[in-house]
Amino acid sequence: MNLVCERLLQNYISQRSQRGKNDWEPVKQLSRRLLQEQGSLWGSGGCPRCWRQLSVCTEQSRDSYLLVMAAIYQAVHRRASSVFCRLHSTYVRKMRYLNELKEDDSLCRQAQTSGTFYLFHNLFPFLQKVGKKYLVPQLSAAEMKTILEKFKETEQWIEKSVLIGCSDEHVPHFAVDLGALEKSVIESELKGAFTDLQKALFIVDEKDSSVLASAQSLLRWHSSHQYCSKTGQPTQKNVAGSKRVCHASGITYYPQTSPVVITLVSDGSRCLLSRQPSFPPGMFSALSGFCDVGENVEETVRREVAEEVGLEVESLRYSASQHWPFPSSCLMIACHALVRAQQAEISMNSQELEAARWFGLEEVVEGLKREPRSSKQDNA
Template sequence: MLIASLCRMGSRRSSYLYYRLNSTYIRRMRYLFELKEDDDICKQAYNSGSFFLFYKLSPFVQQEGEMWLAPRINVSDLKRLLKKFKESEERIEESMLVGCSEVCTPYFALDLGSLEKSALESELNGSFRELRKAFFLLEEEDRSLISKAQALLRWHDNNRYCSKTGQPTVKNLAGSKRVCPSSGAIYYPQMAPVVIILVTDGSRCLLVRQASFPKGMYSALSGFCDVGETLEETVRREVAEEVGLEVDSLCYSSSQHWPFPNSSLMIACHAVVDPQRSMINVNKQELETAQWFSNEEVEEALRMEPKLSKEQTGSLSFWVPPKQAIAHQLMQEWVKNTFHIVQKSSCQSWPQI
């Protein structure tokens, strides 16, 4: 966003700043690429790295006043910690690369789940919190790094063996892949593509409840992409499957990595149905209920603090996910009318029927 606004300024100074920001970004991406490709460089990078710590997939966090942080510790503190718990320094090689700072300080994540939790917490002066709680407490940058870190740690934990030979697989130092030494098969960390769709009939938008949602919460309709589907096909199928409506047109909004319960790539879209054919027919195997809401109702739900909304204060009997969820962003776009629907005729990949 900063880069975009600097571009709009259009002055010579802003072009220079734009170039500097952009080149820093390229340098960082090239550096991360090297770390992923070359174990020797990655091993050296541990020495200048910062480490996020986890305990059985729960991130280490600290509270500072009102703020929650996911602190990173440097390699000498990490070595001291391992020594104190009588662990070998080789444990550092179990770390995963999760990113780097503006000045190319690499960030790693390490799970210390085999050590004693309360002793670790008092040594580090903080606590290991479930990601479902930490996610909504942390600021954007920490939240995104911690989510990525947990997704990587979980994927490696679940993919220790080769599905062809049954032999143990070995991770590269950055954790960007695992290799089976006997078959040579390479496995890469994966996330599942999911569409999340805010359906509108022009004047109202459709929100749904799954039985597993917290009481009173409604969200946008969602569903996993089936193998072989385009995004448009998934949107159309999910809307038909879950609420029995036919999508006329749609547009892409944005995407988000969603770590719960496993790693998903949430692909957010707006979709339009014909107001003459807007009668909902809920698939009870998938949803508890689905309902049309007015612009005013959604606007009020968005304004409410999730904590207050859970207690159902005010005139509304429902609440919506907090700002960290992409469903919230779709609703914001809808109430402000800041999305642009692509007409069916101009959508190249629209399925032929």
């Protein structure tokens, strides 16, 4: 058992032990009512012997009996509710279906004939501009075939697609990179443009940006894992693209995600933001960095803050997480970190940062009102 799990269990035990005995009183009352209704229905002759005996027992014995009955009732109720939820949960059914597609090549190959496809060209997603909005089109299998027939390589490109999700109605979604084909022909045929993902994430809606980020990360991983690191022999992806196998060595490779912390440091009244030389003019961000081997999140936060701005973190708490495709597939783990106001003098590491300073609340509010530069651009 790992330490995190042990701490969770200790907290659970502590919380449970602090609950009062009166927590069971509503359950005992329910049990009494159920048993009384049972007795009135069956009459004195048909009443269970346990209920007749219960009437002459002490209060303590009755409470013990009622607790047992309540526990049985709760167990049956929870079991029935759990089974019902599993049978009727759209999310569970969808996840089970996706897992089947990943594990069964023939089923996934069949799904490609009825699925939808997101197009990429050298990892640039395809967008269409409709009015002032940018949309991410999903091509049907028939539309994909029409486009690819112009290059006479239909089956080859369908096989290169990767599974990235499905709808609640179990319509599978795939992504395919057509980087070896003529970009202008595809753009002209579909009346859109392949766009840098860093720009696309700012101009499409949140749901589409998440799909594009995941799809690009998976396509990038396949592009960079064409050969086995042990034998040098070509690897082969399964139909869904959830893994690659080297048949010479028997090694199976799975897509990997690198954990990264992004930390908003505060001294209680201000927050600390920094910028790197590669940032666009005027852009500041929270401190961030990759987790080193053997580190947990807390250790990474403390190390990064110490390395980059020379401050010692007094306390921290988790906030949220997000997949981030740059520079490759990353899991951004967002945290809040607190430093002592008396020890808040910044000692910036100029090898990593160009600037770092404290921002007041008014500055942050004003900065968040500004539109991202990419959203002001018209060409996709």
